[in-house]
Amino acid sequence: xxxxxxxxxxxxxxxxxxxxxxxxxxxxxxxxxxxxxxxxxxxxxxxxxxxxxxxxxxxxxxxxxxxxxxxxxxxxxxxxxxxxxxxxxxxxxxxxxxxxxxxxxxxxxxxxxxxxxxxxxxxxxxxxxxxxxxxxxxxxxxxxxxxxxxxxxxxxxxxxxxxxxxxxxxxxxxxxxxxxxxxxxxxxxxxxxxxxxxxxxxxxxxxxxxxxxxxxxxxxxxxxxxxxxxxxxxxxxxxxxxxxxxxxxxxxxxxxxxxxxxxxxxxxxxxxxxxxxxxxxxxxxxxxxxxxxxxxxxxxxxxxxxxxxxxxxxxxxxxxxxxxxxxx
Amino acid sequence: xxxxxxxxxxxxxxxxxxxxxxxxxxxxxxxxxxxxxxxxxxxxxxxxxxxxxxxxxxxxxxxxxxxxxxxxxxxxxxxxxxxxxxxxxxxxxxxxxxxxxxxxxxxxxxxxxxxxxxxxxxxxxxxxxxxxxxxxxxxxxxxxxxxxxxxxxxxxxxxxxxxxxxxxxxxxxxxxxxxxxxxxxxxxxxxxxxxxxxxxxxxxxxxxxxxxxxxxxxxxxxxxxxxxxxxxxxxxxxxxxxxxxxxxxxxxxxxxxxxxxxxxxxxxxxxxxxxxxxxxxxxxxxxxxxxxxxxxxxxxxxxxxxxxxxxxxxxxxxxxxxxxxxxxxxxxxxxxxxxxxxxxxxxxxxxxxxxxxxxxxxxxxxxxxxxxxxxxxxxxxxxxxxxxxxxxxxx
Numbered sequence: 001x002x003x004x005x006x007x008x009x010x011x012x013x014x015x016x017x018x019x020x021x022x023x024x025x026x027x028x029x030x031x032x033x034x035x036x037x038x039x040x041x042x043x044x045x046x047x048x049x050x051x052x053x054x055x056x057x058x059x060x061x062x063x064x065x066x067x068x069x070x071x072x073x074x075x076x077x078x079x080x081x082x083x084x085x086x087x088x089x090x091x092x093x094x095x096x097x098x099x100x101x102x103x104x105x106x107x108x109x110x111x112x113x114x115x116x117x118x119x120x121x122x123x124x125x126x127x128x129x130x131x132x133x134x135x136x137x138x139x140x141x142x143x144x145x146x147x148x149x150x151x152x153x154x155x156x157x158x159x160x161x162x163x164x165x166x167x168x169x170x171x172x173x174x175x176x177x178x179x180x181x182x183x184x185x186x187x188x189x190x191x192x193x194x195x196x197x198x199x200x201x202x203x204x205x206x207x208x209x210x211x212x213x214x215x216x217x218x219x220x221x222x223x224x225x226x227x228x229x230x231x232x233x234x235x236x237x238x239x240x241x242x243x244x245x246x247x248x249x250x251x252x253x254x255x256x257x258x259x260x261x262x263x264x265x266x267x268x269x270x271x272x273x274x275x276x277x278x279x280x281x282x283x284x285x286x287x288x289x290x291x292x293x294x295x296x297x298x299x300x301x302x303x304x305x306x307x308x309x310x311x312x313x314x315x316x317x318x319x320x321x322x323x324x325x326x327x328x
Numbered sequence: 329x330x331x332x333x334x335x336x337x338x339x340x341x342x343x344x345x346x347x348x349x350x351x352x353x354x355x356x357x358x359x360x361x362x363x364x365x366x367x368x369x370x371x372x373x374x375x376x377x378x379x380x381x382x383x384x385x386x387x388x389x390x391x392x393x394x395x396x397x398x399x400x401x402x403x404x405x406x407x408x409x410x411x412x413x414x415x416x417x418x419x420x421x422x423x424x425x426x427x428x429x430x431x432x433x434x435x436x437x438x439x440x441x442x443x444x445x446x447x448x449x450x451x452x453x454x455x456x457x458x459x460x461x462x463x464x465x466x467x468x469x470x471x472x473x474x475x476x477x478x479x480x481x482x483x484x485x486x487x488x489x490x491x492x493x494x495x496x497x498x499x500x501x502x503x504x505x506x507x508x509x510x511x512x513x514x515x516x517x518x519x520x521x522x523x524x525x526x527x528x529x530x531x532x533x534x535x536x537x538x539x540x541x542x543x544x545x546x547x548x549x550x551x552x553x554x555x556x557x558x559x560x561x562x563x564x565x566x567x568x569x570x571x572x573x574x575x576x577x578x579x580x581x582x583x584x585x586x587x588x589x590x591x592x593x594x595x596x597x598x599x600x601x602x603x604x605x606x607x608x609x610x611x612x613x614x615x616x617x618x619x620x621x622x623x624x625x626x627x628x629x630x631x632x633x634x635x636x637x638x639x640x641x642x643x644x645x646x647x648x649x650x651x652x653x654x655x656x657x658x659x660x661x662x663x664x665x666x667x668x669x670x671x672x673x674x675x676x677x678x679x680x681x682x683x684x685x686x687x688x689x690x691x692x693x694x695x696x697x698x699x700x701x702x703x704x705x706x707x708x709x710x711x712x713x714x715x716x717x718x719x720x721x722x723x
Contacts, residue, residue, distance in 0.1 A: 239574075
């Protein structure tokens with residue numbers, strides 16, 4: 001039993017880290033907005049989904065203009081990510097302006113419902129556009145990298161079997177790391193990042209210290225949504241098929257990752273995302289072996305969420321979260 | 329603006345109501361035409377909408393072919409398409425609507441067995457016969473409802489037929505099975521598993537996935553450790569396409585086979601060039617190989633501007649059987665036949681020559697002439713090429 005788990009471990013880690021990196025970057029958007037507004041922005045999963053559709057649209061435009069053949073693949077990839085980040089960032093700011101700002105003084109529950117509303121609207125608007133343009137809302141997107149590499153791990157030790165990795169998986173790691181380090185530096189080292197942390201700590205005092213709170217909130221939404229949109233691009237390239245409903249379940253899991261890491265804590269969200277991705281992949285690859293075939297891969301979410309519940313029972317504030325005393 | 333909208337809506341409703349009652353009144357007054365309605369129920373939106381629409385269009389084509397004949401009898405035919413969204417709840421709700429409309433004498437549908445089964449209970453209540461051009465679950469007809477019929481083969485034959493092909497023709501010895509936990513996927517996968525085991529193959533894994541997910545690397549990691557020489561998937565094309573692609577990404581090169589749900593151009597869109605070599609069993613035959621197939625395809629293309637899907641022609645035949653039964657039930661009378669008369673006439677259909685298949689319903693509504701066809705994607709184009717044809721053993 002143990003040896004067969006070990007055999008697949010490298011492959012499970014590769015797949016799990018790729019999934020986890022996607023969860024982690026999406027989780028950042030949840031955690032940033034929560035940190036500032038104490039709002040669970042449930043529309044964030046749909047922003048991620050919109051990013052994936054923007055990717056496909058831009059890719060088709062590039063293809064139509066014949067630029068894909070002129071440009072190296074990595075350059076068009078980066079360009080597409082930037083465009084998707086701009087579009088989804090602007091979308092996030094728009095959502096904040098239309099659906100959240102007028103309700104900022106309302107009870108938190110109202111904001112939550114508004115977030116749900118936005119998420120349904122986005123799903124159906126995207127679905128409508130996709131069906132209008134292609135006649136079907138499940139869309140396949142062209143792949144920029146289709147290389148696959150074999151890692152001959154079995155030659156290192158007979159404990160392992162060979163693992164394979166897609167070029168796009170490596171790209172996901174690279175982009176996710178760049179985004180996460182960039183965000184960390186931005187929040188901790190820059191003036192605007194400082195303002196953000198100040199608003200998160202105490203909005204009113206921050207405004208008394210001549211911080212423009214509205215600007216900070218807009219900036220938070222822009223960055224959070226842009227991160228979500230960029231992950232949408234990575235996701236679409238990784239799986240090749242997208243539909244308007246991918247944001248729901250993935251958003252839920254990314255949100256869970258944010259809670260696991262301690263909601264409001266940026267490094268916690270990164271950690272939570274990676275952990276959840278690896279756990280999920282481990283469960284789906286090994287549950288059958290661990291339970292003697294009684295519970296198959298289909299129970300992977302049960303397993304991952306059970307671990308989550310256990311962690312939260314013992315550490316309700318999340319792994320990296322600080323227990324916050326009631327504000328007086 | 330809201331006020332304007334509301335008045336607009338009200339006006340819209342008012343117009344709709346008057347115009348429809350007006351036209352019905354007109355037609356009875358001027359020509360003496362009575363209306364016979366036949367409903368279609370299939371997913372016109374959602375993941376299976378390509379096949380769902382094919383069912384609607386196939387039925388529509390047959391109805392248009394028979395319109396004239398019925399006009400001579402003093403009836404105007406009307407197709408009422410319903411969208412069941414592939415959702416059992418929606419299917420049942422539509423079925424209640426259909427039952428309440430006394431002019432509806434039959435239903436063509438559904439695509440998904442999971443929708444056909446609960447909806448057929450409602451049809452039974454209202455005595456409306458249904459002919460499914462696509463639902464293959466055994467439970468559908470095994471409940472022995474009087475209204476339920478289908479022109480295609482049953483799952484418990486589709487599975488064994490696929491297993492026979494996998495073991496005897498491909499020579500598979502170590503088979504890995506994945507299913508999507510739906511009534512259809514699981515039923516098919518289990519039937520395949522039992523038959524493959526009976527034929528002497530080893531089943532090295534039986535795992536489930538969740539519909540709507542995009543990452544199946546976990547399940548494929550298990551498959552990779554078992555080194556199967558054949559993979560069978562019970563599920564729908566959206567998941568199948570991703571599974572095929574991700575399996576090839578992992579270097580799993582064993583042939584992957586699925587059921588009739590893979591019989592869709594959507595599979596090729598999703599899996600791309602990796603689809604080459606993938607197999608599917610289908611209850612639908614290759615239309616271009618049929619005697620009247622070429623001509624029929626050309627007419628379909630002309631009418632709807634697109635190529636027929638696998639089920640189009642079965643929906644066409646289902647509708648023709650239905651209309652035939654209505655004519656039989658009508659006899660020489662001039663009154664529209666009662667629903668239970670149509671129901672019994674449908675069940676009594678024997679040796680009907682359709683475009684795609686001969687139809688004889690047995691006592692539970694299965695078609696004795698139904699066959700299972702095995703296809704293979706030689707290129708990344710839909711449909712695959714016909715590999716084998718496996719006839720149902722006589723009961």
